[in-house]
Amino acid sequence: MPQPTEDGFEVVMQALDDLQQVAFIFEEFENSDPPSDFACRVKVMLKDAVLPQDDKAQSKGRDTQCELFVAATCARAGLRPVFAEPDLRCTLARWELGVAVKRVKSVSKLKHRLQEAAKQVKRSTLPGVVVADISMALNPQNSCDMQMESVQSLGQHVEEDAERLLTTDMHLRDALVRSGVLGVVLIVHQVRLDRQRGWELGSVTVPLLLHPYNQLRTRQCKEFYQRFEAGFLVSADGG
Secondary structure, three states: OOOOOOOOHHHHHHHHHHHHHHHHHHHHHHHOOOOOOHHHHHHHHOOOOOOHHHOOOOOHHHHHHHHHHHHHHHHHOOOOOEEOOOOEEEEEOOEEEEEEEEEOOOHHHHHHHHHHHHHHHHHHOOOEEEEEEOHHHHOOOOOOEOOOOOHHHHHHHHHHHHHHHHHHOHHHHHHHHHOOEEEEEEEEEEEEEEOOOEEEEEEEEEEEEOOOOOHHHHHHHHHHHHHHHHHOOOOOOOO
16 A cells, blocks of 8 residues: 555545445445446446546546445435436435435535525425535645544535535525525545554435424435434444
8 A cells, every 4th residue: 555655645645535436336236226228337437547646626536436435325225316407316215305415516606506506306296305426625725634533524524614605505405495405415535544353434314304393204314314323334333
């Protein structure tokens, strides 16, 4: 394993991230029905630059990887995902839910991307959940974490900041609610250094409920998140 000051370190660390996600996708769709265009999606997934910071303008490859990763998580969770508007449609008990998937590359674009997702959910005419990977937004330089902050601590910080956004920006919150969005699930992946295990991928999910006073909507969102978290890629902290 190269050291942080050596050539190729960034590439090796990025490979650690990508390979674990891609292996998860292939493993899950080997055990369940893949989408009919799975091979085409995989070809698109492999077309980006080696390092994501080199593809900030256009990143169809990793955007597709994000969609496939979320679909694989839903499949492992028993939610029977189908690729359809808004991005996925999942079955939860007797309900059909839409899932809009966004890969957000800039904190300044988070509000806009959530608004885009809300429009997708509204077009689907289904109650829905937005799943947003904000890894690149939080770490635009794609640096590795050498501070060994736990994944759970990172998740707490993300949740606090996101709750603050939805509390202070009532226009955004209202736009999500009016569009039928039940809640938002944020995903963060980051390669980090563990004292015992060395470099590894840490991943965390953060749920944000939008209907605290609507029992049915809250129940639907909580049940989706519980299932999604159960199917989620195991984090570096073993969670």
